[in-house]
Amino acid sequence: MEQAEEAEVVLRLDGITKRFGALVANDGISFDLTKGEVIALLGENGAGKTTLMNILFGHYTADAGSVEVFGHPLPPGHPRAALAAGVGMVHQHFTLADNMTVLENILLGTGSLWTPRLGAQAARARVAKLSADFGLSVHPDAKVGTLTVGERQRVEILKALYRDARILILDEPTAVLTPQETTALFETLRKAVALGLSVIFISHKLGEVMAISSRVLVLRHGRLVGEVSTSDTDRHKLAEMMVGTEITAPKLSERTPGPALLTLSNVDTSRRGNAPGLAGVNLTLRAGQITGLAGVSGNGQAALAALIGGLETPVHGGMDLHGDVPADWSPRAALAAGIARIPEDRHRTGTVADFTLTENAVLECYADAPYSRKGWMDWSAAEGFAKKIIETYDVRCPGPSARIRLLSGGNMQKLILGRVLEAGPKIILANQPVRGLDIGAVTFVQNRLIKARDAGAAVLLISEDLDEVTALSDVIHVIYEGRLSPAFPRGTMTPAQLGTWMAGHGFEGGADAA
Amino acid sequence: MRLEPIPNPTALRRVGLPAGALALTVLIASLLALLAGANPFATLGLILKGAAGSKFALLETLNRATPLIFTGLAVAVAFRARLWNIGAEAQLYGGAVVTVLLGTGALPLPSLLLIPVIALAAMAAGALILLAPVLLKTRLGVDEVVTTLLFNFIMLLFVSLLLEGPMKDPMGMGWPKSTALEKAARLPRIVDGLRLHWGFGLAFVSAMVVWVIQTRTTLGYEIRAVGQNAEAARFAGIPVGRVLVKTALLSGGLAALAGYSEVAGLKGNLTLDLSPGFGYTGIIVAMLALLNPLGVVVSAIFVAGIFVGADSMSRAAGVPTYIADILLATALLTMVLALRLTNTRIRWR
Structure with missing residues (x-):
């Protein structure tokens, strides 16, 4: 009996496949989430974590496969259906209205548009109870604009709980938190699990995954390459699974x-x-x-x-x-x-997406010899420079005349690194x-x-x-x-x-x- | 409904969609011809014949294409830097006014010297006209779409004032037109006896020069970088404001050459109807050419052909010439949509 209760499956993904052109973002991914557990979805950037969660939440439609919530199939492509079925998602970038209060933000979208006033007594009481039960302390009448990032995250979680979410999906939730706020978030998640909720925790930080999850699913290149109990593994093994090779810390x-x-x-x-x-x-x-x-x-x-x-x-x-x-x-x-500058946003500030690798390589030195002489560009010199960077910095690309938008973030960053470091x-x-x-x-x-x-x-x-x-x-x-x-x-x-x-x-x- | 990008569109998509756009344009034109009570096949045939059916028709098309190449280049150059120059019309008239000022006996120079001097002066005028809106943009952040557009009306009223006053031809029987250019200032014809003038040659050369600037020079690189990603350009140390000013000077100068070549090559004087919207049509020309300077020559000839062909068809078949405007508008809309759909897929859920 006890066995059966522990194994109550709340969410089942079966053979989820999603292609973007030639890229297979998700390749036949299947897993179960049971009641009262935290599973961590671990993977490098571009491994397909966010795509998978977007399919689950109805932002994307899968090319193949199905999603079942509490035993009922979830119609694809409808965030509203996911919400109604009890799936709540806390995105990396918050979706809150800064000029409204916490309570108004939580109630937003739950009632009819014609409700005269948001924040009736019943709703207020319910939010207060949720706050207390889950350890999510935040003042209901504070304007969201005045809150810290950690507090805003609590509002996002409250929003999901208020909509009766039984499954919480958190996408890289700790990226914006201090260590103390992270600890508080983990307290909340533990309380949620104790109250019978299930959590999917998306991250690439191994320490946090070890700290909070009971099971770890590792995604690599769109495939599920490993599923382990957290107690049977360690950071080192997880990192290897994630990357596929052994790695050494600098x-x-x-x-x-x-x-x-x-x-x-x-x-x-x-x-x-x-x-x-x-x-x-x-x-x-x-x-x-x-x-x-x-x-x-x-x-x-x-x-x-x-x-x-x-x-x-x-x-x-x-x-x-x-x-x-x-x-x-x-x-x-x-x-x-x-001064060599590696900018924060390599897409918006560091590179020109539709320029070739060659054109991007000389972005900071295009006006100097040998790349420019008397107002004329020497494209063969520029290409030579790009080739040198590609070789020295191991930039994986089709060639110097490929557009840089085709490159992965890592290779883009290597090109920027080469561009600034080659200047000595x-x-x-x-x-x-x-x-x-x-x-x-x-x-x-x-x-x-x-x-x-x-x-x-x-x-x-x-x-x-x-x-x-x-x-x-x-x-x-x-x-x-x-x-x-x-x-x-x-x-x-x-x-x-x-x-x-x-x-x-x-x-x-x-x-x-x- | 949502849009999904297609990273590597198939050849079928890349060729089929624009071809489909063209077919749709022809279909819509046929329906309009039917509506006007004419045989659609005959109507389209007459447009084609009127545009390119004879030596005379072809030269007429090239003549009409000349100002469109200039304004198309002006727009293509500016849009490449994301400088939205909607004021080619004003710059065109600026060039025309300077041409008349200097070409009616003000400069006692031999023809071989007079022609380039006037052309350069006209370019300078157009460049200066675009300089004001661009400085307002780079210094104060004023939207250049609004300022360049409004300059068109200011310029047209200014030309009207000139033609009713100081520049009015005393022998013009009261018509608002300028004195005719002296013979030495006129652009000669490429071949004696045929109407095509050297303005077309200049337009063709300009397109090549612009292409060389964009692909081979440091300025061209700067212009493209600023247009594609101004933030990255500024971060990398490219002087964005200065590049925009240089772009404006080039763009304004090119638009002014349209006015210059119409006055010095074709009309011989300045009237208020010198340009039937060449400045605005230049935007269509540049967009159809995807802002490629060599493509501008082709698309300008295509657009001119539709106008010229529709003129002659209208006389023969009795279908109004407005069909040319509708054809162009449809061609542009369907083409823009086709190009967007080449690398985007629509999901209806």
């Missing part, structure tokens, strides 16, 4: 830092859209040293990257580049000063250099950065992944609301301690960045 050798190559003293910059500007930032980048910048997304990382990358000038304060104070600061001036930079600004890359490409990019550091370059590594920052940095700063923490040398802070700084503690109490 190692940082001891190295005495050299002279300061870039110094910011007491710099303020203006706000960038919704993100804060810099406020009184002091920062020194030294030769042969990787400076890591940890922080929750949207705390001024963009402002710092824009400043060093030449897109922004300080409103106040000084910048000193190996003894020179730049007068006319621009992307071109930054390039001339020997003194300073490297790496903004989220491995975000969204598969593990093979991550290792490649990280090793190249370490190699450049060993050769004497000053590297600023901006990342929202705390593990990455701690693994790769000689010193670490935490950024919070445009302010920098003091520099913490490698190994002096635990992730939890850094996490408290990331949440803003230490900044208020007069702990000045100096």
Whole structure:
């Protein structure tokens, strides 16, 4: 009897196949989700995790296969049907109305359009009960625009619970959270499971998968390549399954830092859209040293990257580049000063999608000899440069005259890396250099950065992944609301301690960045 | 309904869809001819004959294509940089006004010198006319679609003022037209006795020059980078504002050559009906050519052929010439749709 109850299947996927042209995004994927379990869907970017969940939720229609929820087949292509059947999804990018309250956001779409007022007493009471049951504390009357990212995520989960979701799908939920917020989220998930819900947790962070799931499904190139009980496996085995080969973590050798190559003293910059500007930032980048910048997304990382990358000038304060104070600061001036820039968004900022690899390779040096002479392009020289990058940086592509949009993110990033490193930079600004890359490409990019550091370059590594920052940095700063923490040398802070700084503690109490 | 991209469209899709678009255009034209009480096959045959059925017809088509090549190039160059120049009409008239100013005896130069001087001056005028909207765009963020479009009306009223006042031909029996160009300023005919003038040669050469600029020069590379992804271009250190200004100068200059060649090559003077919307038709020409400068020559001849052919068909078959406008509009719409569908699939659920 007990056996039968444990095995109650709430969701069954059978032979799901989805093709986009020649690409098989999902290839005959079948699995069951039982009541009260958390399964982790693990896979590199492009492995087909998001496609699979989009099929389940009705955003895409599968070419073959079927979905069954609580024993009933789910009609394909209808998000509404998925919702009604009790499937709730929390997307990576939230779908909340900033100018409405938490309660209004939760109720939005549940009643008729003609309901005179959202937030009747019954609804309020129900939301309060859900909050208490699942440990999702958030004030129902607060405007969503004023909430932190972690709180917004709680609203998203409440939204799904309010619609009677019995199956929760969370797509990369921890990407935007501090370690503390992640812990709180895991508490909520454990409570949900105890109350009989089932959870699909999509991630590529092995530590979290180990911490929260009871079963792990590994996707690779659109296929289900492994299904293991979490208790029977470890991080190393999972990583191997995910990539298909053994991988080694990058190692940082001891190295005495050299002279300061870039110094910011007491710099303020203006706000960038919704993100804060810099406020009184002091920062020194030294030769042969990787400076890591940890922080929750949207705390001024963009402002710092824009400043060093030449897109922004300080409103106040000084910048000193190996003894020179730049007068006319621009992307071109930054390039001339020997700053290599790996942009955060390789699709929008780093490359021109419809340009060929050759055209993208010379994007920053097209105006210099030998690529340009007296206003004429020398395309054979440019192609030679592209070929050199393709070879040296192992860019997998049909050839230098292929359009770059055909490349995977990892290969695109390798081309950008080659473009900036071949210029022999003194300073490297790496903004989220491995975000969204598969593990093979991550290792490649990280090793190249370490190699450049060993050769004497000053590297600023901006990342929202705390593990990455701690693994790769000689010193670490935490950024919070445009302010920098003091520099913490490698190994002096635990992730939890850094996490408290990331949440803003230490900044208020007069702990000045100096 | 939702759109799904097709990464590698089949050859059948790439050839079949545009062919289908053309067939649909012909079908719609046939229905319209039927509606007008004519035999659709005869009507289409007459259009074809009127456009290319004789040496005279063909040369007439090429003559009509000349200003369209210039305005098509002007639009293609600007659109390539995502600079929406809807004001080729104004730049065309700017070129025409300068041509009349300098070509009616103001410069005592021999023909061989006078012709290039006037052509260059006309280009400068067109370039300056587009410069104002572009500076407003790069400096203050004013939408150039609105400003260039409105410039067309300002320019047309300005030309009207000139033709009623300072530039009015005293021998013109009161008609609002300018004094005729002196002989030395006129563009000669390519072959004696045939109406085709050297403006067509200049248009053809311009298309090649634009093609070389776009594919071989540093400026062309900058223009394409700014058009395809201005954010990446700015990040990479390409001076986006300066590139847009250079693009505008080139585009305005090309549009002005349309006015120049119409006055110096064909009409000999300036009237208010110098351009039956060549500036606007240039947008159709450029879009049909997918902004490819060499393609502009082909699509301009195609568009001119429809206009010329429809004119002569109308006289013979009694179907209104409006059919030419409808044909062009249908051809453009179906072609744009066909090209979109080449790499996109529609799912109706």
